[in-house]
Amino acid sequence: MSSLNMAEEMSVAIEQRAAVTQHPTRPFLWSIRRELWENLSILIAPLAVAAISELGFIIAAIRHGREFFAMAARSDGGSHDLIAAPFVFLAVGISLTMVLVAIFYSLDALYGERRDRSIFFWKSLPVSDLTTVTAKMAVPLIVLPAVTLMVVIAANILLLLLGSVAALLIGGPGLHLLWTQVPLPTIWLELAYTLIVTTLWYAPVYAWLMLVSSWARRAALLWAVLPFIVLALFEKIVFNTRHIVELLKYRFSGQFAAAFAADPHIPHNHQTTIPLSWLTPGRYLTSVGLWTGLIFAVVLFAVMVRMRRYREPL
Amino acid sequence: MTTCIEARGLRKTYEKSVALDGVDLRIENGRIVGLIGPNGAGKSTALHAMLGLTPFDGELKVLGRDPWNDRDALMRDVCFIADVAVLPRWIKVSQALDYIAGVHPRFDRARAEGFLARTSIKRNRRVKALSKGMVVQLHLALIMAIDARLLVLDEPTLGLDLLYRKQFYDALLNEYFDGSRTIIITTHQVEEIQDVLTDLIFIQRGRIVLDTTMDAIESRYAEVMVQPGHADAARALRPLRERQVFGRSVMLFDGAPLDQLQQFGDVRTPSIAELFVATMDGTQEATR
Numbered sequence: 001m002s003s004l005n006m007a008e009e010m011s012v013a014i015e016q017r018a019a020v021t022q023h024p025t026r027p028f029l030w031s032i033r034r035e036l037w038e039n040l041s042i043l044i045a046p047l048a049v050a051a052i053s054e055l056g057f058i059i060a061a062i063r064h065g066r067e068f069f070a071m072a073a074r075s076d077g078g079s080h081d082l083i084a085a086p087f088v089f090l091a092v093g094i095s096l097t098m099v100l101v102a103i104f105y106s107l108d109a110l111y112g113e114r115r116d117r118s119i120f121f122w123k124s125l126p127v128s129d130l131t132t133v134t135a136k137m138a139v140p141l142i143v144l145p146a147v148t149l150m151v152v153i154a155a156n157i158l159l160l161l162l163g164s165v166a167a168l169l170i171g172g173p174g175l176h177l178l179w180t181q182v183p184l185p186t187i188w189l190e191l192a193y194t195l196i197v198t199t200l201w202y203a204p205v206y207a208w209l210m211l212v213s214s215w216a217r218r219a220a221l222l223w224a225v226l227p228f229i230v231l232a233l234f235e236k237i238v239f240n241t242r243h244i245v246e247l248l249k250y251r252f253s254g255q256f257a258a259a260f261a262a263d264p265h266i267p268h269n270h271q272t273t274i275p276l277s278w279l280t281p282g283r284y285l286t287s288v289g290l291w292t293g294l295i296f297a298v299v300l301f302a303v304m305v306r307m308r309r310y311r312e313p314l
Numbered sequence: 315m316t317t318c319i320e321a322r323g324l325r326k327t328y329e330k331s332v333a334l335d336g337v338d339l340r341i342e343n344g345r346i347v348g349l350i351g352p353n354g355a356g357k358s359t360a361l362h363a364m365l366g367l368t369p370f371d372g373e374l375k376v377l378g379r380d381p382w383n384d385r386d387a388l389m390r391d392v393c394f395i396a397d398v399a400v401l402p403r404w405i406k407v408s409q410a411l412d413y414i415a416g417v418h419p420r421f422d423r424a425r426a427e428g429f430l431a432r433t434s435i436k437r438n439r440r441v442k443a444l445s446k447g448m449v450v451q452l453h454l455a456l457i458m459a460i461d462a463r464l465l466v467l468d469e470p471t472l473g474l475d476l477l478y479r480k481q482f483y484d485a486l487l488n489e490y491f492d493g494s495r496t497i498i499i500t501t502h503q504v505e506e507i508q509d510v511l512t513d514l515i516f517i518q519r520g521r522i523v524l525d526t527t528m529d530a531i532e533s534r535y536a537e538v539m540v541q542p543g544h545a546d547a548a549r550a551l552r553p554l555r556e557r558q559v560f561g562r563s564v565m566l567f568d569g570a571p572l573d574q575l576q577q578f579g580d581v582r583t584p585s586i587a588e589l590f591v592a593t594m595d596g597t598q599e600a601t602r
Contacts, residue, residue, distance in 0.1 A: 022419045026416060026417065027416075027417045029416075030413055030416035030417050031417075033412075033413070033416075034409075034413055037404070037405065037406075037409050038402070038404055038405075113402070116402060116403060117397060117399070117400045118400055118401065118402035118403075119400075120367070120394075120396035120397050120400040121396075121400045121401055121402060123365075123366075123367060123385070123389075123396075124365070124389060124392075124393060124394045124395075124396065125389055125414065125417050125418055126386050126387065126388075126389040126390045126417065126418060126419070127386060127389075127417050128385070128386035129385075129386075131386075310369065312367070312368065
């Protein structure tokens with residue numbers, strides 16, 4: 001009888017164990033959080049670039065603020081151009097930082113955990129290789145662009161406030177120009193568009209770097225870059241052509257030709273901001289380069305998940 | 315379901331060497347198993363196969379699952395310390411708690427906090443700022459707070475001083491093991507786990523050379539300090555091994571009749587270390 005009771009208790013215990021479930025996105029979100037903990041540069045780098053730029057603008061305002069506002073006021077007609085330049089400068093600088101951070105993040109993403117053997121710890125938890133690699137891939141593709149957009153918006157607002165203080169102290173047309181001639185929503189919209197366009201275009205680049213990081217035993221940067229240099233040299237020597245160089249150039253800058261086009265009906269007047277009508281999302285979405293790149297990225301991603309499963313610590 | 319681990323013809327070959335050469339194994343639930351073998355015998359490979367860390371040939375089921383194809387699901391019921399110091403060095407103690415609480419449905423955070431409260435480990439410290447002993451304490455606190463059915467420990471106390479090692483096994487036995495869980499331990503410090511184990515497995519060159527319960531060892535093996543006059547008679551019973559201690563022969567017998575052995579001298583149950591040395595072929599390599 002007692003053994004029967006025990007058997008019953010055991011089956012109850014097993015049922016209770018089976019009852020423990022959790023939402024499937026939880027491991028994914030925690031995996032992303034863990035990437036942010038480990039790679040503080042994801043947040044710190046754009047913030048640092050923003051902070052140093054703001055400091056630069058403060059110093060510039062003290063030294064040349066009066067001349068700057070006067071110059072911006074004179075060049076009327078295309079006048080929002082010059083007064084908007086510092087705001088666009090922030091957007092461009094922080095975006096370039098994002099690409100750099102994404103490159104170095106990707107190169108270490110699946111390498112670091114093998115180097116310090118912590119992969120044994122991560123794999124002792126119920127998080128699949130697919131979830132882990134997806135979370136790591138989401139950092140350059142989603143987290144970094146989102147962080148960049150938010151930091152640029154915050155930095156632009158801060159710059160507007162700092163500029164207003166400077167304009168008040170200096171006097172003259174500065175304050176009016178800042179609050180009427182800086183098309184911040186347009187800048188932010190165009191920035192968001194550029195970030196999406198660039199990130200999707202670079203997806204195979206990040207995926208390649210991450211794949212190398214999942215596979216290389218050492219010197220991931222060398223393995224990532226050297227094959228292309230060797231192939232380009234080989235091609236030049238043997239065939240005297242430069243297809244590989246062109247291909248790389250296309251992969252790193254082709255998104256601009258596909259996603260933006262000068263509208264001949266709207267004069268541009270050498271401005272730093274561009275009219276919204278120059279954005280060509282339709283052409284970008286139908287470009288061959290985007291889709292071949294994305295297919296390539298998906299294939300690399302699948303290989304990466306497999307590598308995460310098979311690779312052992314260094 | 316009483317079988318925790320079942321392996322049949324488990325094989326693993328690397329480019330130039332065979333790590334596991336057809337291992338057959340069955341470990342029941344509720345056992346504490348010592349997996350002992352010389353360096354390179356295949357201990358870690360066997361554990362890694364069980365934990366889904368490495369692919370293998372042959373059949374292997376852990377808690378009814380295929381560890382290689384089902385690792386993430388299996389890890390809800392299995393915990394392991396696969397190596398010393400595998401906690402990421404950058405992680406803060408509080409982050410480790412947060413993360414495991416986030417991803418592990420069977421992690422009891424309050425329990426982990428309770429274990430940590432007894433140590434001098436501070437929540438805001440990073441792993442890299444902790445001493446080696448503290449890292450093991452932290453890892454054990456995290457692992458013991460998970461309601462797992464199988465715990466695998468690969469050299470968990472390597473490089474720790476005697477005090478920490480003692481604490482480690484005390485905590486494991488008194489606060490973790492409840493009779494229904496299964497624990498597998500590999501270590502070179504066999505004398506420390508002598509009283510902890512219920513089962514013993516010796517592995518050598520990828521093969522299992524001994525698979526027994528500790529109770530069976532007592533009834534099967536005997537070590538005799540043979541009195542000088544009886545040496546030849548004792549040797550006739552074919553001891554596994556003979557060694558000299560203070561000029562007298564100490565012989566280890568497998569399955570020899572006890573009443574006969576008692577005539578030769580003092581009889582006692584051999585230690586795991588003695589049994590290990592006697593079982594391994596190359597004694598030089600084994601004692602290293």
